[in-house]
Amino acid sequence: MKTYQESITAKICSFVRAYHSAYAKHKIYDDSLAYDLLGQNEYLKIGKLIEHNFNEVEAKNDSNYYFDKEKIAPVVEQFLAPIPLSRLAFAKEKYEKFLSLHQHQTLQFIVLGAGLDTFSLTNDNHQVEVYEFDHPNSFRYKLGRIETLNLVMPKNLHFVPIDFEKQSLGALLKESAIKPTVPTFITFLGVAYYLELDTLRQTLATLSSFFKGELTLVFDYPDETTKTSPTNSRVTKLAKLTSQVGEHMVDGFSYQQIQTLLLDTHFNLDEHLTPLDIDERYFKENLTLKAYENVHFISATL
Ligand SMILES: C[S@@+](CC[C@H](N)C(=O)[O-])C[C@H]1O[C@@H](n2cnc3c(N)ncnc32)[C@H](O)[C@@H]1O
Numbered sequence: 379m380k381t382y383q384e385s386i387t388a389k390i391c392s393f394v395r396a397y398h399s400a401y402a403k404h405k406i407y408d409d410s411l412a413y414d415l416l417g418q419n420e421y422l423k424i425g426k427l428i429e430h431n432f433n434e435v436e437a438k439n440d441s442n443y444y445f446d447k448e449k450i451a452p453v454v455e456q457f458l459a460p461i462p463l464s465r466l467a468f469a470k471e472k473y474e475k476f477l478s479l480h481q482h483q484t485l486q487f488i489v490l491g492a493g494l495d496t497f498s499l500t501n502d503n504h505q506v507e508v509y510e511f512d513h514p515n516s517f518r519y520k521l522g523r524i525e526t527l528n529l530v531m532p533k534n535l536h537f538v539p540i541d542f543e544k545q546s547l548g549a550l551l552k553e554s555a556i557k558p559t560v561p562t563f564i565t566f567l568g569v570a571y572y573l574e575l576d577t578l579r580q581t582l583a584t585l586s587s588f589f590k591g592e593l594t595l596v597f598d599y600p601d602e603t604t605k606t607s608p609t610n611s612r613v614t615k616l617a618k619l620t621s622q623v624g625e626h627m628v629d630g631f632s633y634q635q636i637q638t639l640l641l642d643t644h645f646n647l648d649e650h651l652t653p654l655d656i657d658e659r660y661f662k663e664n665l666t667l668k669a670y671e672n673v674h675f676i677s678a679t680l
Pocket of ligand 1: 384385391462490491492493494495512513516540543544567568
């Protein structure tokens, strides 16, 4: 990630949720706060960035007020929407299951690499303490938007700035008010794409050694076909596109590597969704969206 700015991919994910909530007839994940949290200016900027094929200079020089919705619709549907929407739908299912198993208990919800995730601002369960971890640059933008919107900052929301590649998650967990014994739900969405396998292993190992109570972890990852995908495939194009905005995706991990990683870090696999499973579960009713050929979802427990 560029060191001086907030994550553009987080804004693109937020744009996609706002766009989907506004226009999709069959909603895979409805995020009613996405548009406001992203903000109209940034919504229009991202729309233009998409329209201009992610060329930041051309998008900046576009003097039209609105982006060309007809032009960007196929790009949003084919490239940008499938991953962020379906992984949140998956996480929501897992959270509902987690909640049903822990009714009337104090709980913790941790969002690792939160970006403009809106769970913390829409959650009305006061028994859940919410902790968002993200790069300080990304937080700056989110906090600014919360202030501009005059949103009441929930008392149970805590922000923990971190650079996963440079800082120790373990040390930050220990310094925070997070309790190792309280049942905890963690989402780690859209981040593994930017981390080396060792950083991912270290993250899981840290979670596993810190938490002593029940834990559910949900994450998505790109598989090893990422690097062998044809140059004209959307997998390669998406990787190119995120590089263009300064966020470089890794080559991906095999399912076997992920299985070993879970085993080594004492996680039990709850569910693994392959691209085919994702298509079957989330895109059966929505024919314009199709699961990415290289993206998998994992739910694991301690
Ligand atoms: C693609 S966005 C996903 C955001 C959100 N989880 C979602 O699904 O909309 C990736 C997020 O990971 C964060 N991130 C990426 N690399 C990071 C790092 N090394 N340290 C901390 N955060 C990082 C970015 O700031 C960004 O918010």
